[in-house]
Amino acid sequence: MHIPDGVIGPGVSAAAGVVAAGGFGIAVSRARRYLTDRLVPMAALVTAFVFAGQMINFPVLPGMSGHLLGGVLAAVLVGPWAGYLVVAIVLIIQAFLFADGGLTALGLNIVNMALIGAVGGYLVYRFIFRIAGSRPDRVAPAAGIAAFLSVPLAGLGFVIEFAVGGTAESLSLGAILVAMVGTHLLIGIGEGVITFFVVGAVMKARPDLVYGSPTFSGRRTEELLS
Amino acid sequence: MNRRTIGWFVVGLAITVFVAVVVSQFASDEPDGLEYVAERQGFGDASDEHDLADAPLADYGENLESDSRISTGVAGFVGVVVALGLGFGLFWIIRSPGSDPADSTP
Numbered sequence: 579m580h581i582p583d584g585v586i587g588p589g590v591s592a593a594a595g596v597v598a599a600g601g602f603g604i605a606v607s608r609a610r611r612y613l614t615d616r617l618v619p620m621a622a623l624v625t626a627f628v629f630a631g632q633m634i635n636f637p638v639l640p641g642m643s644g645h646l647l648g649g650v651l652a653a654v655l656v657g658p659w660a661g662y663l664v665v666a667i668v669l670i671i672q673a674f675l676f677a678d679g680g681l682t683a684l685g686l687n688i689v690n691m692a693l694i695g696a697v698g699g700y701l702v703y704r705f706i707f708r709i710a711g712s713r714p715d716r717v718a719p720a721a722g723i724a725a726f727l728s729v730p731l732a733g734l735g736f737v738i739e740f741a742v743g744g745t746a747e748s749l750s751l752g753a754i755l756v757a758m759v760g761t762h763l764l765i766g767i768g769e770g771v772i773t774f775f776v777v778g779a780v781m782k783a784r785p786d787l788v789y790g791s792p793t794f795s796g797r798r799t800e801e802l803l804s
Numbered sequence: 805m806n807r808r809t810i811g812w813f814v815v816g817l818a819i820t821v822f823v824a825v826v827v828s829q830f831a832s833d834e835p836d837g838l839e840y841v842a843e844r845q846g847f848g849d850a851s852d853e854h855d856l857a858d859a860p861l862a863d864y865g866e867n868l869e870s871d872s873r874i875s876t877g878v879a880g881f882v883g884v885v886v887a888l889g890l891g892f893g894l895f896w897i898i899r900s901p902g903s904d905p906a907d908s909t910p
Contacts, residue, residue, distance in 0.1 A: 583851065612900065616809065630880065630884055633824055633831060635833070636831075637834060660895065671883060673856075676859075676862060676863065677856045678863070744847065749847060757844060758837070
């Protein structure tokens with residue numbers, strides 16, 4: 579899911595960079611409202627865990643693998659805006675330290691995986707969680723379903739960016755749309771399963787630290803959701 | 805942080821390091837979804853080589869050591885330390901002013 583340099587032209591890449599940087603600023607100011615001292619170690623740990631999880635490519639089809647994106651996982655655990663920052667930090671580390679994801683494509687990758695994956699994914703989570711009855715035992719299943727859906731949504735983000743700014747010519751956008759959404763629905767199953775188990779484990783051990791759960795003991799800013 | 809939170813943090817960190825250093829050895833080398841689609845749909849050649857492709861930890865340690873078990877493990881460990889450090893630094897700087905009522909509970 580990490581877009582390399584050169585696939586999307588400079589105009590769209592730069593525009594995505596502006597959106598990603600603006601999103602980073604908004605995320606900092608919103609996360610600041612609820613991220614108390616007690617949640618700082620949790621948020622740092624989630625950042626490290628998402629990095630580790632993204633290293634694990636699991637087989638999906640013959641000749642194709644997928645890996646965790648971690649947006650919904652992070653957003654349900656530490657809130658959507660701290661979740662945005664978690665994924666953005668991971669993407670920055672991957673691009674600058676591990677040459678994974680192009681430097682000029684960093685904004686694109688942050689838009690797809692942090693803005694769409696974490697913040698958008700959290701909106702999907704809240705919607706599913708409400709339909710499911712908003713009970714603590716529904717947190718992990720709702721997170722799993724939202725995580726599953728967040729992967730094709732992030733893939734859709736790429737298709738839109740490619741449609742507007744793709745450098746390769748005379749390709750069928752319809753075929754790319756079907757291929758991206760189709761393969762990422764399959765990858766999303768892995769995302770959903772991992773998110774279900776990790777959020778479920780944290781809900782068992784420390785339900786008071788899970789932002790997206792009614793058992794959360796800290797402050798919450800819900801202006802994104804109401 | 806009270807003692808219970810420290811215990812929870814240590815367990816979480818141990819699992820994270822285990823995933824990055826040990827489980828990563830078993831990760832698939834096949835192309836991911838985007839690379840797969842790019843190859844099949846004819847834009848696999850559109851990508852440029854990464855500007856930092858020669859960096860020591862590029863592609864999770866490919867340039868580091870001929871034994872991929874060691875290089876992947878080192879890359880995973882370094883990544884976890886850097887992610888934890890940057891995450892802690894950023895979240896500590898931006899944390900909310902004022903104390904958390906739940907902090908006073910033992």
